[in-house]
Amino acid sequence: MKTISVEILRTWLEEGRSVTVLDVRPADQRAEWTIPGSVHIDAYRALNEHDPHALDAVDVVDDVPVVTVCAAGRTSQLAAGQLTARGVPALSLEGGMKAWSLAWNTAEVPLEDRSVRVIQVRRTGKGCLSYLIGAGEEAFVIDASLDPHLYLDLARSRGWQITSVFDTHIHADHLSRSRQLAERSGARLFLPDQQRVSFAFTAMRNGDTLATERLMLTAVRTPGHTPESTCYLLNNALLFTGDTLFPTSIGRPDLHANAQEARARSLLLYHSLHKLLALPSETLVLPGHASQPVPFDDKPIGARLSEIDEQIGLLHATQTVFVETLLKRLPPTPPNYERIITLNEAGLVPEGDVTELEAGANRCAIS
Numbered sequence: 001m002k003t004i005s006v007e008i009l010r011t012w013l014e015e016g017r018s019v020t021v022l023d024v025r026p027a028d029q030r031a032e033w034t035i036p037g038s039v040h041i042d043a044y045r046a047l048n049e050h051d052p053h054a055l056d057a058v059d060v061v062d063d064v065p066v067v068t069v070c071a072a073g074r075t076s077q078l079a080a081g082q083l084t085a086r087g088v089p090a091l092s093l094e095g096g097m098k099a100w101s102l103a104w105n106t107a108e109v110p111l112e113d114r115s116v117r118v119i120q121v122r123r124t125g126k127g128c129l130s131y132l133i134g135a136g137e138e139a140f141v142i143d144a145s146l147d148p149h150l151y152l153d154l155a156r157s158r159g160w161q162i163t164s165v166f167d168t169h170i171h172a173d174h175l176s177r178s179r180q181l182a183e184r185s186g187a188r189l190f191l192p193d194q195q196r197v198s199f200a201f202t203a204m205r206n207g208d209t210l211a212t213e214r215l216m217l218t219a220v221r222t223p224g225h226t227p228e229s230t231c232y233l234l235n236n237a238l239l240f241t242g243d244t245l246f247p248t249s250i251g252r253p254d255l256h257a258n259a260q261e262a263r264a265r266s267l268l269l270y271h272s273l274h275k276l277l278a279l280p281s282e283t284l285v286l287p288g289h290a291s292q293p294v295p296f297d298d299k300p301i302g303a304r305l306s307e308i309d310e311q312i313g314l315l316h317a318t319q320t321v322f323v324e325t326l327l328k329r330l331p332p333t334p335p336n337y338e339r340i341i342t343l344n345e346a347g348l349v350p351e352g353d354v355t356e357l358e359a360g361a362n363r364c365a366i367s
């Protein structure tokens with residue numbers, strides 16, 4: 001049976017190669033998260049019952065390879081087998097959507113100041129967004145969510161040395177790779193000031209600034225999503241908001257919190273969001289997550305504060321309405337979030353396969 005790795009499929013999609021990605025999972029799994037641009041046939045049951053007509057309804061384009069996808073890479077082998085028997089060049093995605101959790105792509109944020117470059121590094125499946133910010137020979141990384149070697153390679157290929165690594169908050173939906181990246185690169189690790197983590201870091205308090213020749217990063221404390229949540233303002237123009245503010249939604253206040261704490265955090269979030277809205281309206285917000293799988297389209301995810309202000313009605317609600325509405329709209333909690341928080345507080349990324357632990361789509365936002 002022919003298979004294809006996540007890394008090769010990722011590269012094909014990034015290069016824009018012709019490929020049909022055929023998702024054969026049940027519809028409810030498909031609804032959870034997908035590979036951007038994939039087509040779907042709910043053939044899971046038929047394939048496992050060895051129905052020879054399971055994929056009869058699939059239209060294939062001559063000579064365009066088909067990559068079959070399921071949850072873990074087993075049923076997709078049956079699908080690839082059936083297509084191959086029809087003379088279609090078919091490959092099964094190794095490890096399925098579970099392995100796809102680590103697939104990534106990049107998009108560069110267009111900036112007027114050409115001496116500064118900002119690369120959005122996206123975990124396409126989970127929607128985690130991290131940032132590589134380079135100028136001269138130095139680079140900063142914010143919210144690393146992928147293997148450190150990837151950021152090191154991206155920086156090296158642009159002639160940058162990673163000197164500072166930041167997290168916006170203690171994450172609940174994915175393992176932070178910032179501590180590991182700082183160790184591997186020799187960079188300093190900056191975290192919002194808090195007593196949650198049990199490893200060494202440099203604390204960023206409200207207004208703290210880190211400046212190099214061309215980069216000036218200032219911490220803007222914005223508690224709410226978590227008590228320590230902090231946004232970073234770059235060169236007074238770009239705002240890295242973590243999970244506090246997204247282009248069309250706001251951060252949830254309830255993870256790792258009881259009902260009373262969630263209410264208190266909602267109120268903090270109200271004030272934090274209004275603190276951000278007081279920044280110049282042309283400030284470009286670059287969030288920590290996407291709500292949908294991230295396409296391979298080179299288009300950075302972000303929006304001007306003025307656009308967000310127009311887009312999110314809740315930002316104009318009174319304090320009371322804001323809190324009550326937020327608490328009513330809480331989405332289901334992400335899988336394994338308590339365990340992920342514990343590992344992030346310890347600064348640990350377990351050896352081996354962590355995709356099971358990080359499984360599923362992102363659920364950090366309320367829209």
Ligand SMILES: [Fe+2]
Pocket residue numbers: 169170171172173225243364
């Ligand atoms: Fe978060």
